[in-house]
Amino acid sequence: MRILITGAAGMVGRKLIARLAKDGTLAGRKITALYLHDIVPAQAPAIAGVDISIHTSDFAVPGAAADLVASRPDVIFHLAGIVSGEAEANFDLGYRVNLDGTRALFDAVRLAGFAPRLVFTSSIAVFGAPFPDVIPDEFHPTPLTSYGTQKQMSEALLADYTRRGFFDGVGIRLPTICVRPGKPNKAASSFFSGIIREPLGGQEAVLPVPRSVLHTHASPRSAVNFLIHAAEIDGNAVGQRRNLTMPGVAVTVGEQIEALERIAGPGVARRIREQPDETIWAIVKGWPTRFEARRARELGFAAESSFDEIIRAHIEDELGGKIS
Amino acid sequence: MRILITGAAGMVGRKLIARLAKDGTLAGRKITALYLHDIVPAQAPAIAGVDISIHTSDFAVPGAAADLVASRPDVIFHLAGIVSGEAEANFDLGYRVNLDGTRALFDAVRLAGFAPRLVFTSSIAVFGAPFPDVIPDEFHPTPLTSYGTQKQMSEALLADYTRRGFFDGVGIRLPTICVRPGKPNKAASSFFSGIIREPLGGQEAVLPVPRSVLHTHASPRSAVNFLIHAAEIDGNAVGQRRNLTMPGVAVTVGEQIEALERIAGPGVARRIREQPDETIWAIVKGWPTRFEARRARELGFAAESSFDEIIRAHIEDELGGKIS
Structure with missing residues (x-):
């Protein structure tokens, strides 16, 4: 091969x-x-x-x-x-x-x-x-x-x-791939990973959109x-x-943060600072929220079943299982 | 301009x-x-x-x-x-x-x-x-x-x-544009025009598919x-x-032929000879039948409202108003 x-x-x-x-x-x-x-x-x-x-x-x-x-x-x-x-x-x-x-x-x-x-x-x-x-x-x-x-x-x-x-x-x-390893970038979607990655790494993260924003991740x-x-x-x-x-996990930003709190504790989740950015929100508003992905699932493509799993995968694959 | x-x-x-x-x-x-x-x-x-x-x-x-x-x-x-x-x-x-x-x-x-x-x-x-x-x-x-x-x-x-x-x-x-002027061609869709054009011109036409075939024309x-x-x-x-x-007129082949008979008489419609062709039917079976075309209609695009109108347009535009 x-x-x-x-x-x-x-x-x-x-x-x-x-x-x-x-x-x-x-x-x-x-x-x-x-x-x-x-x-x-x-x-x-x-x-x-x-x-x-x-x-x-x-x-x-x-x-x-x-x-x-x-x-x-x-x-x-x-x-x-x-x-x-x-x-x-x-x-x-x-x-x-x-x-x-x-x-x-x-x-x-x-x-x-x-x-x-x-x-x-x-x-x-x-x-x-x-x-x-x-x-x-x-x-x-x-x-x-x-x-x-x-x-x-x-x-x-x-x-x-x-x-x-x-x-x-x-x-x-x-x-959207989440949690992306590495540093924040200029992409409007950067915060979806940042609000998980930075707090887990002991850093502050900025949340530029409301917690009600719904998005699909893998x-x-x-x-x-x-x-x-x-x-x-x-x-x-x-x-x-x-x-x-492809299938994915559709969650609100609020649910992302709740999952982070469940897994890493409220102290980690408090590292997220809400700082609304109208420009980013205007872009994000135009994005799709959920996908049926029926054919992909029927053909055996599988994603995580919860955002908790996505966070645990990041901790295992990128942080050697440890939270700062 | x-x-x-x-x-x-x-x-x-x-x-x-x-x-x-x-x-x-x-x-x-x-x-x-x-x-x-x-x-x-x-x-x-x-x-x-x-x-x-x-x-x-x-x-x-x-x-x-x-x-x-x-x-x-x-x-x-x-x-x-x-x-x-x-x-x-x-x-x-x-x-x-x-x-x-x-x-x-x-x-x-x-x-x-x-x-x-x-x-x-x-x-x-x-x-x-x-x-x-x-x-x-x-x-x-x-x-x-x-x-x-x-x-x-x-x-x-x-x-x-x-x-x-x-x-x-x-x-x-x-x-599908129907009735196409001119001669039959090798396209699998050629008969949709042929069964109207040839009889109106005094010629025999071959129908290779069942009369139940539904298709949209303009x-x-x-x-x-x-x-x-x-x-x-x-x-x-x-x-x-x-x-x-674009919008169009969705009719069965049988309805096309009925319209021809209404407009040109049964003698003209009898110039259509049914001669099933499995190859053509196999192709035609895979074609779409009807379209919603809601946006186009709302934006003012208009087609004929019946297949009778389509035949009359052909007679006016191509035959100088006369039927052979």
């Missing part, structure tokens, strides 16, 4: 690599090679008996994608992409990487003539307001960002290339579970509709 | 040109220039006081689209495209013209920095089975052809480019009405969701 990962230096990429290294197998077959691609050098774990190679290039450059798939991997995880805020700020870069880069990769696979399983990380950013309280699987994507548009277009390509037999694609729309651990399951699932069971909204 | 039409040599393009020539105005402004583009030379009507120019090029070729929009037209009707069967048979050509060509045109407009109204003809081919009996406006597009995929991707671009202010786009998803006259309305509509009223499923 030879595996190519694009975006291997990113947060989800690194966690996927660690998981594959730990499992040693994918879809019941021993992993013999990992091809790790990113625009910056990915960190390679040492794994006995696994041939690991690092590929550093921009696959939106002509020819780069062909080089990347020349080894004809059995499974491709396509995680690479420009994030939402940057794709909005830099129109050309977003389309060049998220659309043209994805298409170059897909075409390289098509022209090489092997038909690997190809797992693509899409996003709930394909949806745009207004939407119902619970978005059904058959709801139309009408993105309100260039990032969401690029994901939607890539999903469409994935479905058509799969239908044509060029590869066996599965697109997974990730909900842990980084679940994101990796989705990827592994998407690589192993029977393609025939997926059928023609290759792009699936 | 200066107007660019791509695909100006096609059936809908020719009818749109004739209508604009007759009206002399669009959106209340006198038409002063028509730029007619196609890969083959479009036929130009002589219209007093209107500057007509013929542009023959493949706008998927770099630079061609920039030349085409250099005149900065006030309204662009983007009708050009490779048809469904050809896009399915020739993968590269379909993507090159229907996706890359559309994107090249959109980018040429973006880079030229004027923001015209841009009307794009999409198709109900963006939908793929299974679907409900009546497809609601918020139903997700999951095309089962490369043509439908290219239309879906172009719709996504149109919405994002409009949101960004590069142009003011309206995408209209046309139902006349060529309605297609032109949709285009004109899409050019004239208030963009603010359309909102962020720029792609609209």
Whole structure:
């Protein structure tokens, strides 16, 4: 089993690599090679008996994608992409990487003539307001960002290339990943992780929106579970509709904080300071709240069942089981 | 009012040109220039006081689209495209013209920095089975052809480019156009027009599917009405969701034939010979039957209200009011 990962230096990429290294197998077959691609050098774990190679290039450059798939991997995880805020700020870069880069990769696979399983990380950013309280699987994507548009277009390509037999694609729309490890960033969604991560690390966190805000989350651990399951699932069971909204845990911010208090105590939860930010709230108001994700659940994709579990996963995976 | 039409040599393009020539105005402004583009030379009507120019090029070729929009037209009707069967048979050509060509045109407009109204003809081919009996406006597009995929991707671009202010786009998803003038073609849908057109012209027509088949139609006259309305509509009223499923007349094949009999008599209707074709029926079975088209109707797009009207439009527009 030879595996190519694009975006291997990113947060989800690194966690996927660690998981594959730990499992040693994918879809019941021993992993013999990992091809790790990113625009910056990915960190390679040492794994006995696994041939690991690092590929550093921009696959939106002509020819780069062909080089990347020349080894004809059995499974491709396509995680690479420009994030939402940057794709909005830099129109050309977003389309060049998220659309043209994805298409170059897909075409390289098509022209090489092997038909690997190809797992693509899409996003709930394909949806745009207004939407119902619970978005059904058959709801139309009408993105309100260039990032969401690029994901939607890539999903469409994935479905058509799969239908044509060029590869066996599965697109997974990730909900907000929470608790993200590391530092706060400029994303409007940053606080969803920050209000858990910072207090657990002994730091103060700012809550810029009301506690009533409802949102759907999945842990980084679940994101990796989705990827592994998407690589192993029977393609025939997926059928023609290759792009699936992943399940998650829908909670209010208030419920997030209650879970933190249950797990880490009121002293930790008191490290959250409410400081309303109208700009952030205006953005967050336009985001979807809940997803049906019926098809994904029926196909065996599973997320946490409570926000308590999401916090415990963070404490286990990032804090060595300890709370500051 | 200066107007660019791509695909100006096609059936809908020719009818749109004739209508604009007759009206002399669009959106209340006198038409002063028509730029007619196609890969083959479009036929130009002589219209007093209107500057007509013929542009023959493949706008998927770099630079061609920039030349085409250099005149900065006030309204662009983007009708050009490779048809469904050809896009399915020739993968590269379909993507090159229907996706890359559309994107090249959109980018040429973006880079030229004027923001015209841009009307794009999409198709109900963006939908793929299974679907409900009546497809609601918020139903997700999951095309089962490369043509439908290219239309879906172009719709996504149109919405994002409009949101960004590069142009003011309206995408209209046309139902099956019936009665198409001219000769039968190889399209699986050819018989929907054939069973009306051929008997009215004194010829025999073959019906390859059961009379119970339900399908939605709009006349060529309605297609032109949709285009004109899409050019004239208030963009603010359309909102962020720029792609609209057009209304049509949903009838069974049996009801089509009853309408023909009502209008032209039983002798004409007897020119239809039932000759089941399993291959065609298998294709037609996967097609959508009815559309809600609520948003389009609310925005003032109107089709015929009965199949009788569609037949009468054909007799008036194509047969000079006479039946053979």
